[in-house]
Amino acid sequence: MLYSSAEIKLIGDEYAGFYSCGLTMLGSSTMRRFTSVECTEGVEEMKSSDGLMLTTRTSPSPYSDAYEVYATLRNDSSYPVELEMMTSFLLRDIQADKVHRILSFWSAEGRLRTDDLRVLNMEHSWNDMAYRVEKFGNVGSMPVRKYFPFVVLEDSSTGEFTGVQLYSPSSWQIELVVRKGDLVTVAGGIADRDFGQWTKVVEPGGTFEAPKAVIATGTSLLDVCHKLVSAQHPDISPIDDHMGITFNEYCTTWGNPDIDKLKKLTDKIAGKGIQYLVMDSGWYSDCGYWWEYRGDWSINKKRFPNGLGELASYIRSKGMVPGIWFEFEVASPKSGVFDQCDHFVKKDGVPLTIGGVRFWDMEDPYVWEYLRNNVTKRLTEDGFGYIKIDYNDTMGMGCDGPEAPGENLRRKVLATQDFFRALRSEVPDLVIENCSSGGHRLEPSFMELSSQASFSDAHEILQLPLIAANLHRVIRPEQSQIWSVMRKDDTDSRIFYSMCATFLGRMGLSGDIYDLSDHQWELVDDAIAYYREAAPIIQKGKTTCLTADTISYNEPTGGQLVIREYEGKKLVVYHRFRDSVSLTDFAETNGIELDLSAPVSSYGCADKDFSAESYILEEL
Structure with a gap:
């Protein structure tokens, strides 16, 4: 089981030093107040002599192979204390050499960013004293801007992945800290005083609970993402x-x-x-x-x-x-x-x-x-x-x-x-x-x-399927409404391109419906029927392949292949961009085994650039 800890920083206490002030508030003298530490299964209680208690509860998610983390500060002292940093989670001594983050701007949601920690200059100092800090997050009332509140660390030598999602609807932060031996501490929560102008007074007898975090481990990035996303429990009508x-x-x-x-x-x-x-x-x-x-x-x-x-x-x-x-x-x-x-x-x-x-x-x-x-x-x-x-x-x-x-x-x-x-x-x-x-x-x-x-305001642009696929890593596809906007001048390939994108989430339609020809409507009706057949896989499945080889989103090249599996069936969705190849060639190049000889059902035709096709396959 993966256990989380937590840290706080109180105004007036000493900062950590070693070039960290302004970069991180971890390691401050506040944590030295806690002279008593008790750990039982899933619960860490740290107590100070003057009546502060910092409790971290880590418990299995009822919905997924993941863990929910709640951190709470109770003030049983005789005076108010003022927080300037409190983590929702803190994981120490993680062996990792890569960090995966999810980028986001308007109409460019969900792009994966993977960095080698060495390239980020995060190798430990020669005497293991100075702090290395990579801090990111969002400030404001739009919590998904520049980044999603998400991080995954990878140890490429063992194939182990450790991921976190923060449940923080306003300003938030996540920070990676290396000090000794290239072991990574990852922590996050409300954006602190440095990053988000945040402090919080906790009166005598009062408590403050940080926003929830969910943590998971797995054998691949998609595996960890699936566990984190499955832990979300939406109030669906x-x-x-x-x-x-x-x-x-x-x-x-x-x-x-x-x-x-x-x-x-x-x-x-x-x-x-x-x-x-x-x-x-x-x-x-x-x-x-x-x-x-x-x-x-x-x-x-x-x-x-x-x-x-x-x-x-x-x-x-x-x-x-x-x-x-x-x-x-x-x-x-x-x-x-x-x-x-x-x-x-x-x-x-x-x-x-x-x-x-x-x-x-x-x-x-x-x-x-x-x-x-x-x-x-x-x-x-x-x-x-x-x-x-x-x-x-x-x-x-x-x-x-x-x-x-x-x-x-x-x-x-x-x-x-x-x-x-x-x-x-x-x-x-x-x-x-x-x-x-x-x-x-x-x-x-x-x-x-x-x-x-x-899912996005990217209703009619080429990156439509890229964004739709990206979001599998961070939200449930059954909630992700993907727009397909129909236009009277749409070719068959254009209809396939936009309709196949809706198979990556919840189908949403708009556009020039009065002016479509009977043939165009036939393609739309076929897409609706196919979506109905694919819906159980979209709603309840697991994404096992999400591969795209483009760098530019405005002018995408190559292709994108998404495979989602459920109860012995596979939903395969392939989009072609500029300078693309067939689905079979793309799969072979990327080491993905596909047998398209006897599909249960299919839609579309990816026979040229900016076209798409989808298959439902059944494992024999």
Whole structure:
């Protein structure tokens, strides 16, 4: 069993020295306070003579071959203490020579970065005294930005892998430290005072628990990733447990929906096997540009003269669940509430304004009442069963409040998560789609509050399948809604390329559906039927191959092969990029054995660059 420890750093205590100050707070004199250490199975308790107790609990995950870690500080002294660093986990003396991280930017989510620790200059010093530190993370209210809260260490000499995922919805950090003998200490948690402007006062008799971490070991990177992802336990709606297909009209109306367009759309896709029809932005206020009116959630009577109940009822009459888009955490200049300064998050005494929006203070009861009247009631009174929750910018390093900027920010984001929970409680069977300009909230604690997530805003670009495959390492494919946007000028190869990407997660559709030819619709219908057949493998399987040989995502070359296995069946998805080869040649070059002679089912044709195909194979 893999056991975790923890560390804290209190303001006023001595830092470690040896060139580490400003790089890491590990190894400080705070830890020398703890003169009593007791370890029982899965529990480490460290006590100080003045009444502090730091407890780390490591226990098997109920859902996976992984371990959940909780670190708690209890203050039984007679005076308050102020944390400036506290880890969620800490693993010491790991033998490793490589580190695997997952990169992310807007429309470029999930790229794998693998570094040799020697190249990162992490070899120990000649006298084993000076610290070597590699620290990374994210600061702000978009927890997946630059990096995912994830790390895997590899010992290539033994083939052993050790991985961690942090459940931290705001600012977080992970750090690798080498001091003696090239053994690695890996620790992580809330972004500390150096990295994230964070401190936390723990009063006498009080406790503070760090965000959860999940750790796992395995024999390959994909093996560890599967264990970490399987440990996630999302609150999936009872109506959303069978891989239903979504149609989102954003790439059809581009933020200009109205009742006539959406009734026409409903009629067009009725009977196609689509479960959800989601109306995206632009249904509210006197909407010109949809982004200018966020926060005014009154119905646009020019577009929906009879209200939204008419639309929701019409969609349900055609056998689908109606969905609606909100970005309820912000307000735009033309919303009519932009000047309610007392109810917005502040920084330096003034409302925090970023890119034309202000952020509601989600700890404010007034805000909750406003959102209940404008969001919750819209869902219940008009009969929507699906909500796409968007969030299109970050609050940055922190905000005003009773504590440090980083802690104040953390509390705001936790209050947002409480509102997610309230929605599920107050709207029975509600399907929540977690969206944040695509993938900026593909973080475990947000994923556990959602049925689905927007995988990316990379709807129609060449890197679509690359991003879709990348996310297998960090979220459950059954939650990863992959968009296939249909256009009237699409060739067969283009349809295969985008449709095959949806087999890497949850199928989502959009686009020019009125203008597709009968032949194009036949290819789409075939894809839907094939997806239904593949759905159990996508939902419950294990990804055993994820191979791509391109460096550029904007101009991808070569190919990508993904194999996912479940109960003796394999789902094979192959995409060709520029200067590509056939699937059989690609598999042979990469040492992957495939027998395509008798597939159970297939879809697509990868016979040229920027085409794709998929097979369901059965092991004999």
